[in-house]
Structure formats: C-alpha cells, structure tokens
Ligand SMILES: [Zn+2]
C-alpha cells in the first residue's frame with residue numbers, strides 16, 4: 001500500500017512537490033505531444049486532484065500548447081533542468097496529470113490503460129488485459145475503476 005502524502009521532484013532537485021490525496025488513475029498516453037515532450041514513445045501520467053498538489057520548493061516555469069484533443073494544456077517545468085513535472089488544462093477542470101517518472105516512490109505506478117493508441121509506435125506492445133482507446137476516452141470511469149481495483153491507495157476521494 002502506498003503512503004500519503006507522497007513527494008517527488010525534478011532532475012536537478014530545484015523543484016520539489018507534495019501530493020496529499022490518492023491519485024485517480026494511471027495510464028499510458030501515446031499522443032504525439034507526449035512523445036515529443038518526453039522524447040520517448042509514450043508518457044505514464046497519474047491523474048491527481050489539483051487541490052491535492054503543491055510545490056514545496058522552487059518556482060516552476062509555465063508553457064502552454066494545444067493538445068491533440070483540442071483543449072489548451074499547460075505544463076509546469078523546472079527552469080534550471082527543464083524537467084516537466086505536471087500538466088493541466090486551461091481553464092482548469094480540477095485535475096492535473098503528474099509525470100510519474102518524477103516521483104520518489106514509483107512502486108504504485110501501474111498503468112491500467114493506453115490512450116491515443118492511433119499514434120503509438122508500431123513496436124509498442126499493449127497487453128490484451130489493458131484497456132485501450134484510439135484517441136481521448138470520452139468516459140474515464142472504466143480506467144478510474146480499474147486503478148481503484150489495484151488497491152494501491154485506501155480510498156479515492
Ligand atoms: Zn530541475
């Protein structure tokens with residue numbers, strides 16, 4: 001069972017953050033923005049409540065872009081090492097996508113689905129038991145339920 005609150009930070013350590021409530025879900029995103037931002041095949045964000053997230057040291061730089069889904073997204077990153085920490089939507093929808101590679105403890109990071117598989121790299125293999133979505137899911141409830149079932153956190157608020 002994972003502990004709350006949990007913490008993480010950027011590569012150089014200038015930015016540190018804390019999350020006080022259980023994450024809602026973890027999935028892999030194969031969209032072209034995630035591929036470019038991370039420089040890899042996909043990202044593995046944890047969806048968290050915006051109100052549960054705070055920086056405890058450092059001040060992030062902000063960048064904005066138009067997502068594949070058409071919404072305006074923003075990212076907070078370290079002005080020293082350039083590491084992306086978290087992404088959100090503008091105007092806010094109350095949730096943030098936390099880049100799980102920045103966590104101190106990654107033991108609970110387990111994706112329950114894959115989204116934007118239409119732009120997934122051809123050599124990426126998605127296990128049949130994992131939910132898959134060609135684009136942005138219209139309903140995240142099955143992903144939320146699957147993550148809750150893993151039981152990494154006591155309750156999802
Ligand atoms: Zn840094």
Ligand SMILES: [Zn+2]
Nearest residue numbers: 029030031034
């Ligand atoms: Zn993405």
